[in-house]
Amino acid sequence: MIEISLGKLVLLALVALIVLGPEKLPHAARTAGALVRRLRSGWDSVRAEVERELEIEELKRTAREAAAKAEAMQADMNQTARDTREQVASVATEVHQQMRSHAADVQKEVTQTDAPKESEHGSV
Template sequence: MIEISLGKLMLLALVALIVLGPEKLPHAARTAGALVRRLRSGWDSVRAEVERELEIEELKRTAREAAAKAEAMQTEMNKAARETREQVSSTVTDVRNEVQSNVAEVKKEITQVDAPKESEHGNA
């Protein structure tokens, strides 16, 4: 704000008294006081509005940053889920192949065990 020293204020009051006279001075002082109050109120209002706008911008920036982090985390989660599905699918395929191989071996062994029995029954 404007800084007015006591000496300058006294000089201003003396000039106002001389220019306006003692009759109009109180009315002019009230008018000047009202004007200063309105200016100060307006200034405070503008300052409060600017502070609110700055807070809103800060909140928007924070929200954008949070959204970007959430999106990055979602991308990471999707990648991890995809990799896990691929690993599970690969493991299932490996297990299925192993089981089929074991089943084929067991069938072969059963066939070999049953073959001598059939030849014994056929000879008898």
């Protein structure tokens, strides 16, 4: 706020004493004190309100940053899930193809082992 040195304060008191006189000076001093208290109170209120607004803005900024990080993490998780699903599907397809191939090999073996037996039974 306004800085008043001791010299300025003494000069102001002398001018007030000369202008107002000794009878009105105590009442004027009380009025001036009340005015200064109101100004300080108003100034403190304004300062507190500005500080609250700054804190609110800081909280909003922090919340926006946290939301952006959460969205980025969600996107990463979604991509990882898609990649995992693709890998599982690929492995499942490969396993399915190997099972078909193995089943076809087993079927060939069964057919080949049964074929000589039928020819042996037929010639007896």
